Amino acid sequence: MKNKIGIIGSGIVGVTLANGFIQHGYEVMIGTNNSSKHEELKTKTNNKAAVGSFAEVAQFGEIIVLAVKGAAALESLQKIGIENLQNKTVIDTTNPIAALPPVNGVLQFTTSLNESMMEQLQAAMPHTNFVKAFNSVGSAFMVNPDFGGEKPTMFICGNNELAKDEVKIILQKFGWDIADMGKAEAARAIEPLCMLWCIPGMLHNQWSHAFKLLRK
Numbered sequence: 001m002k003n004k005i006g007i008i009g010s011g012i013v014g015v016t017l018a019n020g021f022i023q024h025g026y027e028v029m030i031g032t033n034n035s036s037k038h039e040e041l042k043t044k045t046n047n048k049a050a051v052g053s054f055a056e057v058a059q060f061g062e063i064i065v066l067a068v069k070g071a072a073a074l075e076s077l078q079k080i081g082i083e084n085l086q087n088k089t090v091i092d093t094t095n096p097i098a099a100l101p102p103v104n105g106v107l108q109f110t111t112s113l114n115e116s117m118m119e120q121l122q123a124a125m126p127h128t129n130f131v132k133a134f135n136s137v138g139s140a141f142m143v144n145p146d147f148g149g150e151k152p153t154m155f156i157c158g159n160n161e162l163a164k165d166e167v168k169i170i171l172q173k174f175g176w177d178i179a180d181m182g183k184a185e186a187a188r189a190i191e192p193l194c195m196l197w198c199i200p201g202m203l204h205n206q207w208s209h210a211f212k213l214l215r216k
Contacts, residue, residue, distance in 0.1 A: 002089075002166060003027055006061020008054050008076055010037055012139045013093055014067035015044045020143030022048045024173045031057030033079075058084040063091065063166060070094040070110070070117055074124055085128045089163040091170075092118050092187075093134040095194040105202035107195045116187035122159065129163035130184065132156055133171065136193035137210050138201075144175045145210055151177040152210030155193065157186035179213045 005021045007014045010032040018030045029050040038051045058080045068076050073094045096117040098108040122130050133156045145152050154176040158164050171178050200206040
């Protein structure tokens with residue numbers, strides 16, 4: 001089992017997932033290109049995560065978590081260097097949210113329904129194994145989600161089956177039911193789940209929910 005997790009991004013998602021991986025026995029390095037944040041990140045992870053630059057995190061991690069704003073995703077990966085991510089699994093948590101206000105509670109995206117952000121990342125870095133996950137739920141429920149004993153569903157997709165298997169192991173440890181939607185094109189449907197998840201929050205300040213796929 002791959003045990004070293006590198007997290008690209010120091011916001012609430014990155015810190016939440018870092019602490020989740022630590023809790024479940026992984027070695028973690030969390031990344032920021034702002035050296036003034038190093039001590040803050042050590043404090044937020046109870047000094048249990050190493051802190052480094054994005055490039056250092058990419059070299060450290062056997063599995064990488066991309067947890068930056070969607071608008072910064074491609075640029076962040078390019079700065080790291082394609083060679084540092086070659087053949088690695090990258091868990092893509094990002095959404096292509098536009099810098100525009102929601103319309104009646106609905107976020108605006110920079111992509112169309114015929115191309116997802118993850119497809120753009122995959123096309124730019126064809127030898128990296130992207131897996132979409134953690135994009136359609138709030139950070140408070142990403143690790144050990146508690147819905148009265150009912151496991152919510154995490155929808156994932158990606159082109160590499162072994163990479164998806166690695167992510168499934170993580171999701172099972174984190175307490176999720178998993179729905180594998182297939183190849184990267186499925187991110188066209190998974191990314192807009194972020195819009196749907198946010199509508200109750202935007203309209204009614206209700207943020208404590210998750211999706212569940214019912215099977216028969």
